[in-house]
Amino acid sequence: xLRLTLKFPYHGLPRFQKHGSSRLLSLSSxxxxxxxxxxxxxxxxxxxxxxxxxxxIFYTIGVLSVATGATLVYAKYDPEFRRWLNNQVPWSEPxxxxxxxxxxxxxxxxxxxxxxxxxxxxxxxxxxxxxxxVKETCEEEKGKKEFILTGEREKPAAKDPAQLPETHPLNLxxxxxxxxxxxxxxxxxxxxxxxxxxxxGLDILTLVEQSVQQTDEKGLQNIxxxxxxxxxxxxxxxxxxxxxxxxxxxxxEIVETKPLDAPENMKASALRxxxxxxxxxxxxxxxxxxxxxxxSMAEKYWKKVEAARKHYIDELLILFPDVRLSDKDWRINxxxxxxxxxxCFQNVLYYQKELAKIETLQAEKLNAALRGSGEKVDxxxxxxxxxxxxxxxxxELELQFQKRILEIQQxxxxxxxxxxxxxxxxxxxxxxxxxxxxxxxxxxxxLRQEEEKLSAEQDKFKHQLAxxxxxxxxxxxxxxxxxxxxxxxxxxxxxxxxxxALHCALKHSQPxxxxxxxxxxxxxxxxxxxxxxxxxxxxxxxxxxxxxxxxKTRGVFSETALRERFLQVESAARKVALVPSEGASLPxxxxxxxxxxxxxxxxxxxxxxxxxxxxTSFDKLDTYDVLQRARYWMERGNIEQTLRYMNLLSGASRxxxxxxxxxxxxxxxxxxxxxxxxxxxAAAGLLxx
Amino acid sequence: xxxxxxxxxxxxxxxxxxxxLTDSVFKIGGGTAVGAVFxxxxxxxxxxxxxxxxxxxxxVAYANCERDLNATVSHGAxxxxxx
Numbered sequence: 001x002l003r004l005t006l007k008f009p010y011h012g013l014p015r016f017q018k019h020g021s022s023r024l025l026s027l028s029s030x031x032x033x034x035x036x037x038x039x040x041x042x043x044x045x046x047x048x049x050x051x052x053x054x055x056x057i058f059y060t061i062g063v064l065s066v067a068t069g070a071t072l073v074y075a076k077y078d079p080e081f082r083r084w085l086n087n088q089v090p091w092s093e094p095x096x097x098x099x100x101x102x103x104x105x106x107x108x109x110x111x112x113x114x115x116x117x118x119x120x121x122x123x124x125x126x127x128x129x130x131x132x133x134v135k136e137t138c139e140e141e142k143g144k145k146e147f148i149l150t151g152e153r154e155k156p157a158a159k160d161p162a163q164l165p166e167t168h169p170l171n172l173x174x175x176x177x178x179x180x181x182x183x184x185x186x187x188x189x190x191x192x193x194x195x196x197x198x199x200x201g202l203d204i205l206t207l208v209e210q211s212v213q214q215t216d217e218k219g220l221q222n223i224x225x226x227x228x229x230x231x232x233x234x235x236x237x238x239x240x241x242x243x244x245x246x247x248x249x250x251x252x253e254i255v256e257t258k259p260l261d262a263p264e265n266m267k268a269s270a271l272r273x274x275x276x277x278x279x280x281x282x283x284x285x286x287x288x289x290x291x292x293x294x295x296s297m298a299e300k301y302w303k304k305v306e307a308a309r310k311h312y313i314d315e316l317l318i319l320f321p322d323v324r325l326s327d328k329d330w331r332i333n334x335x336x337x338x339x340x341x342x343x344c345f346q347n348v349l350y351y352q353k354e355l356a357k358i359e360t361l362q363a364e365k366l367n368a369a370l371r372g373s374g375e376k377v378d379x380x381x382x383x384x385x386x387x388x389x390x391x392x393x394x395x396e397l398e399l400q401f402q403k404r405i406l407e408i409q410q411x412x413x414x415x416x417x418x419x420x421x422x423x424x425x426x427x428x429x430x431x432x433x434x435x436x437x438x439x440x441x442x443x444x445x446x447l448r449q450e451e452e453k454l455s456a457e458q459d460k461f462k463h464q465l466a467x468x469x470x471x472x473x474x475x476x477x478x479x480x481x482x483x484x485x486x487x488x489x490x491x492x493x494x495x496x497x498x499x500x501a502l503h504c505a506l507k508h509s510q511p512x513x514x515x516x517x518x519x520x521x522x523x524x525x526x527x528x529x530x531x532x533x534x535x536x537x538x539x540x541x542x543x544x545x546x547x548x549x550x551x552k553t554r555g556v557f558s559e560t561a562l563r564e565r566f567l568q569v570e571s572a573a574r575k576v577a578l579v580p581s582e583g584a585s586l587p588x589x590x591x592x593x594x595x596x597x598x599x600x601x602x603x604x605x606x607x608x609x610x611x612x613x614x615x616t617s618f619d620k621l622d623t624y625d626v627l628q629r630a631r632y633w634m635e636r637g638n639i640e641q642t643l644r645y646m647n648l649l650s651g652a653s654r655x656x657x658x659x660x661x662x663x664x665x666x667x668x669x670x671x672x673x674x675x676x677x678x679x680x681x682a683a684a685g686l687l688x689x
Numbered sequence: 690x691x692x693x694x695x696x697x698x699x700x701x702x703x704x705x706x707x708x709x710l711t712d713s714v715f716k717i718g719g720g721t722a723v724g725a726v727f728x729x730x731x732x733x734x735x736x737x738x739x740x741x742x743x744x745x746x747x748x749v750a751y752a753n754c755e756r757d758l759n760a761t762v763s764h765g766a767x768x769x770x771x772x
Contacts (some may be wrong), residue, residue: 073736194747275690393704445691565697567697568700569699570699571701572699572702573699575702576702576762579758579762581754581763582759582762582763582765583758583759583760583762585755586751586754586755589758651762652762652765654763654765655698655760655761655762655763655764656698656701656702656765657698657699658698658765659697659698659699660697660698660699
């Protein structure tokens, strides 16, 4: 392996630029069975490689490359040819596969190669590779093993259907099969063992490194279990290997000693298989041995750590007899605690000192070894020193890192606390303010709601009140109006009755008394009327004022009285008809008297025209005519007309009739007043009908 | 009408005539008496002073009557105006 690394130094990819020809050439150089073309080309190459080379080299190279390319392509195309090629050229199959990327991508192949190389170097330098790589290699190798074996299996299987050999070949085949199986088993078990060993080693490492802080009992048990398993596997592997080897030897004997009907190539192939199997087994065994060695180192390390720990625990037990390290909570009093801390501190210091010493001594020793050995083996040692230095630096950095972390943590905590306090204060202030505002707001809101409700209620109430008041007022006014109306009606009635009384007083005379004694003062009636009428009744007042005073005080002759009196007046007027107004001598009186005695009541009727009130001249009427007409109207009860006619009298008749005329006038006035009042009362009464 | 102040105008004539008559009777009688007296005394119981006296009495009565009646009539006229 080392030779490989020296021969092909890892500069990167350029090694694979000329992929086809150079590799093949190198491969072909190792195999003797080559075509003429190749040998010729080799010779050519060998010959022409020293000289400066003209176009000959290029030609050969070109031809070679073309030929190989053609072969490869044709092999890919034609499986028969491929098989034949594989038979002739043993390594052509993988080459084909590699070239045409049948099994794996070129990139993956590259990666695998790189990985394997790096792994190997890593393994050399550092004792313990990562767990992941371990696992990978374990599985990888397993996979590879499978692959190779199946490859081997294919070919004998292909041969079987072609020929049906007799018992011997069959046995051979069976044997071969058995061998193969056992070999696979053995190799697998070897692999498993190797893996297990590696795993245990790693576990131990991790446990040791981890459990500086804590003691993991479970981890310890785990490790123990793994260790045992490892032992078991190893034993198993060895057994399997033994059986496989036995089978192989048996086959070999059979093949070599006994005679066969089978063809020669089968035997040869069988032998070859056997050889290969043996090779594999031995390889696996070597692997296991290697792992064991590595593991042993891990074991030693683990044992040392265990010893140190045990020593520590013992010391602790001596100091604190009633304390076990594995207890979670220790019950130590203060003094013991101090002592414990002091003891731990002492231990820590001691170990630090030792560590420093070992580091420096190691460095010194390494340097000395390097100087002593010289430049030849520098690679390995250099790497070792480098890694050592790296580890040291790592440790220092870790320590620094821890310190820094603690510092930062402290600072950050303090800062955080300050900020939190500030935040809390601010928050509390803010909350207080918000609360106060909210309170005010709510208060305002509620007050407003209350006011609104209150005002609404008040309004409603006022509304109701207004309604009721309105109704009451309405009622009152209605009642008042009614009362007023009633009063008015009553008053009208009273007025009417008073007027009626007045009217009656005027119209009718008191019965049983002569007309001379029928004067009755109308004061009572008039006052009654006045009382019955309202104060502000203008008509009544005017009318009553218009009534002549004599009526009130002295009274008025009624109509019948007037009528009776008229008779006398008429006769008296007749007697003095001839007498003028200034008076005359006595004989005239006698004459007029005589005339009145002698004149028969004139039979001349009043002309119709006069009666119908057509325009007539009243100048030519003498006393007797006048008196006649007056009488006519008097008989019909029309005192007004009578008065009118009587007014036409002249002379002594007039003076005789004067009183009567005055009386008649008074009467007429009063009567007019009474009539007016009556109508007024009637009209007033109509309102209330 | 018991009250004597207010006499109706139509009755006044009658009353006047009544008074006139009574007045004339008295006047005549008185005159006669006076005449008689005179006759007795002065005119040796001749008859003519009685007649004279009666005549005087009648004349006075006549004059009084006339005057009275006319007064009534004219008063009534004026009264009418006043009323």
